[in-house]
Every structure is written in structure tokens, then in C-alpha cells.
Amino acid sequence: MTDRSTSKEPNRRPPIPVLAMAVIAVAVLALPLVGLLQRTPWSSLGTTLGETATLEALRVSVVVSLLAAAVSVMLGLPLAWVLARLSFRGRALVRAIVLLPMVLPPVVGGIALFFALGRRGLIGRVLHNGLGVDTLIGTTAGAVIAAVFVSMPFFVITAEAGLRQLDPRLESAASTLGAGRWTVLRRITLPLLAPSLAAGATLSWARALGEFGATITFAGNHPGRTRTLPLAIAQANEAGRPEAAIAMSVLLIGVSLVVLIGLRHRWIAPRSPRPERSSETSPS
Amino acid sequence: MSIQAEISATTGGFSLQAAFDAPTGSCTAVVGPNGAGKTTLVHALAGLVPIQQGRIVLAGQVVDDSAQGIHVPPDRRPIALHSQHNLLFPHLSVVDNVAFGPQCSGMSTHDARHRAHEWLDRVGLAHLAGLRPGQLSGGQAQRVGLARAAACQPEVLLLDESLASLDAETRTDVRHLLADIEATRVLITHDPVETRVLADQLLVMEEGQIVQSGTPEEVAADPRTPWTAGLLDVNLLTGRAVGTRVALDCGLTLTTATPMSGPVLVTFSPAAIALSATRPHTSARNTWEAEVARIQPESDRARVLLGAPAPCHVWVTPQAVGELGLGAGTRCWAALKATELTVREA
Numbered sequence: 001m002t003d004r005s006t007s008k009e010p011n012r013r014p015p016i017p018v019l020a021m022a023v024i025a026v027a028v029l030a031l032p033l034v035g036l037l038q039r040t041p042w043s044s045l046g047t048t049l050g051e052t053a054t055l056e057a058l059r060v061s062v063v064v065s066l067l068a069a070a071v072s073v074m075l076g077l078p079l080a081w082v083l084a085r086l087s088f089r090g091r092a093l094v095r096a097i098v099l100l101p102m103v104l105p106p107v108v109g110g111i112a113l114f115f116a117l118g119r120r121g122l123i124g125r126v127l128h129n130g131l132g133v134d135t136l137i138g139t140t141a142g143a144v145i146a147a148v149f150v151s152m153p154f155f156v157i158t159a160e161a162g163l164r165q166l167d168p169r170l171e172s173a174a175s176t177l178g179a180g181r182w183t184v185l186r187r188i189t190l191p192l193l194a195p196s197l198a199a200g201a202t203l204s205w206a207r208a209l210g211e212f213g214a215t216i217t218f219a220g221n222h223p224g225r226t227r228t229l230p231l232a233i234a235q236a237n238e239a240g241r242p243e244a245a246i247a248m249s250v251l252l253i254g255v256s257l258v259v260l261i262g263l264r265h266r267w268i269a270p271r272s273p274r275p276e277r278s279s280e281t282s283p284s
Numbered sequence: 285m286s287i288q289a290e291i292s293a294t295t296g297g298f299s300l301q302a303a304f305d306a307p308t309g310s311c312t313a314v315v316g317p318n319g320a321g322k323t324t325l326v327h328a329l330a331g332l333v334p335i336q337q338g339r340i341v342l343a344g345q346v347v348d349d350s351a352q353g354i355h356v357p358p359d360r361r362p363i364a365l366h367s368q369h370n371l372l373f374p375h376l377s378v379v380d381n382v383a384f385g386p387q388c389s390g391m392s393t394h395d396a397r398h399r400a401h402e403w404l405d406r407v408g409l410a411h412l413a414g415l416r417p418g419q420l421s422g423g424q425a426q427r428v429g430l431a432r433a434a435a436c437q438p439e440v441l442l443l444d445e446s447l448a449s450l451d452a453e454t455r456t457d458v459r460h461l462l463a464d465i466e467a468t469r470v471l472i473t474h475d476p477v478e479t480r481v482l483a484d485q486l487l488v489m490e491e492g493q494i495v496q497s498g499t500p501e502e503v504a505a506d507p508r509t510p511w512t513a514g515l516l517d518v519n520l521l522t523g524r525a526v527g528t529r530v531a532l533d534c535g536l537t538l539t540t541a542t543p544m545s546g547p548v549l550v551t552f553s554p555a556a557i558a559l560s561a562t563r564p565h566t567s568a569r570n571t572w573e574a575e576v577a578r579i580q581p582e583s584d585r586a587r588v589l590l591g592a593p594a595p596c597h598v599w600v601t602p603q604a605v606g607e608l609g610l611g612a613g614t615r616c617w618a619a620l621k622a623t624e625l626t627v628r629e630a
Contacts, residue, residue: 180357
């Protein structure tokens with residue numbers, strides 16, 4: 001008895017070195033933000049954020065990040081299903097390719113997109129000659145493509161992990177009760193996956209919101225079309241307007257924090273989609 | 285015939301060869317050691333396991349025919365399956381789990397919930413309708429799983445160890461429920477009493493094959509393999525108890541050690557009976573004179589089948605057969621101790 005109770009509540013006092021390291025870790029992540037907030041011109045914040053250029057960048061950011069998240073979900077979910085449920089030759093390679101954008105410098109992604117989708121690029125030529133698309137460079141669509149390139153992997157790995165946790169026998173059980181494929185998907189698979197899908201969509205949206213390198217390299221920096229908040233912040237900083245850069249940074253931090261805190265339960269500790277206890281008895 | 289099956293299936297290195305028929309409304313019990321292929325057989329009927337060769341007809345519908353390339357998916361077969369793992373949907377309440385099947389067949393949510401409540405009531409769990417599966421005990425989850433399959437009101441109800449984790453009392457209730465269901469039932473079980481009471485037909489499976497089939501009485505009287513003999517080597521008599529006296533349906537009255545009242549099942553091992561040539565003077569509460577119906581030699585013992593008044597099997601040594609001069613048609617005395625009897629509610 002005593003053993004069990006002590007093992008449940010280990011040492012009352014947590015080890016000091018662990019606490020110290022944890023405090024340092026938080027400091028490393030939080031201090032730069034504190035520095036930023038300390039330099040924030042709070043009195044003129046409203047005016048700076050009210051400027052047309054800022055509002056325009058905010059609008060582009062919202063549109064691009066939401067579209068990118070939507071595309072990531074639509075294309076990423078089938079891909080996650082294929083990776084989780086089918087075994088085929090080259091699956092490891094496909095998964096590596098899917099995860100590559102997470103480790104590549106975004107500027108490399110931007111250059112790759114430029115040579116693939118530019119007017120003379122491999123796919124760009126087809127789009128230009130075959131479909132009459134003038135060019136993606138400099139357009140909001142281009143910015144969305146750049147954002148999808150860097151953010152979709154976040155959705156795919158989260159959704160794949162969720163699918164792997166889901167017991168496929170639940171789907172079989174539904175079919176033996178008369179549920180067709182569509183009903184199984186709608187009433188069993190998707191509801192059980194919902195926490196993972198929400199977490200994946202949030203992560204990929206957050207990544208798209210912060211995207212800078214691939215966008216500026218591939219889609220360019222055009223106000224109202226491809227100039228998202230991160231691009232506008234860099235622009236303002238280089239143009240010698242640090243107050244504007246700081247104000248927009250605070251805005252970006254605020255928006256991100258609100259969303260991350262709002263979804264913290266699902267993001268940090270997704271509810272297990274399989275709480276069912278296994279029945280305790282005899283094998284067949 | 286509600287089930288006509290000829291199945292040849294191979295899954296993951298395991299090969300199943302089975303053929304059987306079952307009349308409409310009958311109950312077929314499938315027994316066999318672990319790994320014999322019982323679940324594979326039931327999954328083939330459900331359409332979860334594709335068959336390589338053969339043909340399955342359920343309630344007049346051809347659902348598998350290898351020659352014509354027919355394989356109907358599970359949701360379009362006239363079946364419902366309850367698996368021993370229950371597999372309740374964790375995100376749905378208990379009542380919505382049970383309503384799931386009726387909804388799939390096109391019933392409105394309101395009507396489906398109504399039917400679900402009826403079935404939950406029949407398994408004695410109406411008060412748990414609002415809970416999530418994670419809040420149920422193993423036995424409760426099993427009854428909910430059973431109600432969920434039964435609520436589909438299928439032509440063919442497939443039950444994979446549906447009573448395995450129930451306690452004795454609920455087991456009796458659920459057994460009655462299964463006996464009352466009109467569907468053609470296929471039931472995997474490890475319980476000889478369930479087999480005797482519920483099954484019209486018994487399939488014994490070993491190593492992916494049906495090694496014996498027949499009524500439970502036929503199989504019990506002549507088990508072809510040691511495993512079958514071991515499973516079915518139990519004598520089962522029905523009767524009505526008043527205190528420690530049980531008036532058997534066959535006319536004999538037995539004294540038991542457990543006071544009960546109402547209809548009961550009395551079971552005892554074939555080793556519990558002692559035979560003698562003359563009326564025995566022993567402490568055994570129950571003695572009767574019986575006719576020997578048949579004697580079957582087994583490897584190191586003989587199985588004596590007693591006929592009227594109480595049909596049962598008795599193991600004796602081959603020497604005893606000779607000393608007592610036993611043979612078909614001869615008479616002898618049987619002694620059975622009250623403490624050897626297990627009595628349970630019928």
C-alpha cells in the first residue's frame with residue numbers, strides 16, 4: 001500500500017536542477033518577447049495598426065493562412081490515410097518527402113517552387129501553355145502555394161498519427177451493423193479523428209501564418225497580394241520604421257496566442273480516440 | 285435454409301475449410317479450441333474475411349460466390365455481428381451505440397433511439413442509456429454490444445462469445461434473451477451448458493475444419509475428438525426445484541445440496557456416478573436403477589450411456605464393465621452424491 005501511494009506522488013519537492021533548467025528554457029523562449037513588448041510604443045499602437053498598409057497585410061495574412069490550412073486539410077487528409085492504412089513499396093520515401101519541408105530552409109522551398117512553377121518551370125510551362133495561367137508569381141494564389149508547401153506536413157503527420165491510433169475494427173464493426181463506407185466515414189472515422197484533425201489544422205494554419213522565406217522567394221513582396229504580416233514586418237524594419245515593425249509583431253503574437261490558448265487542450269493533450277477498455281476475457 | 289455456406293478461406297497463413305447449413309430461426313453453436321478458426325468462420329459469414337473459394341447464401345441472398353466473382357460487403361448482408369471485443373463506439377452514448385444499426389437501415393433518429401431503449405431494457409441496462417462506453421464495466425459493455433447487434437433485427441445474428449464476460453446471473457438472463465430472438469443465430473461459445481440449452485446444431489472446429497456436427501446430444505453421445513469429449517463431458521438434466529429436491533422432466537427426483545425453486549438445469553460430470561450390480565448402500569443421496577443403452581470403449585476407460593429413466597454418461601474402467609457384466613440392454617444401479625450436482629436457474 002505505502003509503496004503504491006508513494007509511487008503515485010513521487011518526491012514532494014521536485015529536483016532543483018530540473019526546475020532551474022525548466023526556468024531557463026522558458027526564459028530563452030519568452031525573454032525576446034518581453035524585450036519586444038518593452039519596446040512597444042503602446043500609445044501609438046492603435047494608429048500604427050490602423051494604417052492602410054498594416055490592415056492590408058493583415059487581410060492578406062488571414063486569407064493566405066486560412067486558404068493554405070484549408071488546402072492542407074483537403075489534400076493532406078487523403079495523404080495521411082494512404083500513409084496510415086496502405087502498405088506499399090516506397091512508403092518510407094513518400095513520408096520523407098512529405099516531411100522534408102519541415103526541415104528545409106523555407107527559402108530553399110521558395111527557390112524550388114520558383115523553378116517548378118515559374119513561367120519557364122517544369123509545371124509552370126504546362127500551366128501557362130495548357131491552361132492559360134499567366135503566372136503564379138506575384139499573386140495571392142502563389143503565396144497560398146508557398147504557404148501550403150511549408151505547412152501541409154504539419155497537418156499530415158498529425159492526421160496520420162490520429163489515424164494510426166484509431167482502431168480499424170471500430171470501422172469494421174460499424175459495417176457489420178449496416179453502415180456503408182460513407183456512413184462509416186461520417187459517423188465513426190471523422191468524429192473519432194476530430195481532435196487530431198483540429199490539432200493538425202491549427203498547427204498548419206499557425207505555420208502558414210508565420211511563413212516568410214518561401215513566400216518572399218517564390219511569390220514576391222507585393223502589397224495587397226503577397227505581402228503578408230511577416231513580409232510587412234521585415235519591410236518596415238528594413239525601411240527604418242521599427243515602431244511599425246514592432247506594432248505588427250505584437251499583433252501577430254496576439255493573434256497566435258489567442259488561437260493556441262483556445263485550442264490548448266486539443267493541441268497539447270488530444271483526447272484519446274480509443275478510451276474503450278479491452279474486454280477482459282477469453283480469446284477465441 | 286437461412287444459411288448455406290461452403291467456405292474456403294486463407295488469411296494470414298491460416299486456412300479455413302468449412303461447409304454447413306442452418307435452417308431459418310435455428311441456433312448453431314460453434315465450438316473448438318483456441319485458434320480453431322471459429323472467429324474466421326463467423327467473419328467470413330459477415331463478409332469481413334474474403335473467401336477464396338465457395339459460396340455463401342444468407343436468407344436467400346447470395347453474398348459470396350467465388351465462381352461468379354460475387355462478394356457482397358458486410359453492410360449489405362442481412363447480418364449483424366457482435367464481437368467479443370464489443371467495439372462500442374467511444375464517442376457515442378450507450379443509447380446511440382445501440383441506435384446505430386437501426387439508423388443505418390434508414391430509421392429516423394427518434395425511432396431508432398426508441399428501439400435502442402427497448403433493447404437496452406431487454407438486457408437490463410436501460411438506466412445506463414446516457415453513459416459513454418468508457419464508463420461501463422466489462423459485463424455491461426458486453427450486454428450493450430449484444431443489444432447493439434440485436435437491435436439491427438437481422439435475418440442472421442452472428443455472436444462471437446457474446447456471453448463470455450457475464451456473471452452467472454446475467455448470463456442466465458442473456459441466454460433467455462438469445463433463446464427468444466427470432467433471427468437465425470450462429471454462436472461461438474466455450475460453455476457446454478450454453479451449447480446444450482441454446483443450440484439446435486453444434487459445429488466442432490479444429491485446425492480450420494469442421495470435425496464434427498450434429499445436435500448437441502448426438503455430438504455429446506459420440507465425441508470424435510478428445511477436445512470435444514472434454515468440452516461436452518457434462519451431463520445435463522432439466523427439472524423443477526423445490527428446496528433441495530429437483531423433480532426432473534424425465535420423472536426421476538434428485539436430491540441436491542443447493543436449495544432452489546423453479547425451473548433449473550442440473551449438471552454433473554460423467555465421473556460423478558458410481559455403478560453397481562445391486563442396490564447400493566452408500567452415503568450417496570441419489571440412487572436409481574437404470575438401463576444401459578450403449579457402451580463405448582475409449583482409450584483407457586469406457587463410456588456407459590444410461591437410458592431410462594435419466595439419460596446420462598458415466599465413465600467406468602474397462603474392468604468394471606466386465607465385473608458388472610454390463611452390456612446394451614442390461615440393468616444396473618447408479619449412485620450420485622448430492623454434492624456432485626451443480627444446479628442453476630434455467
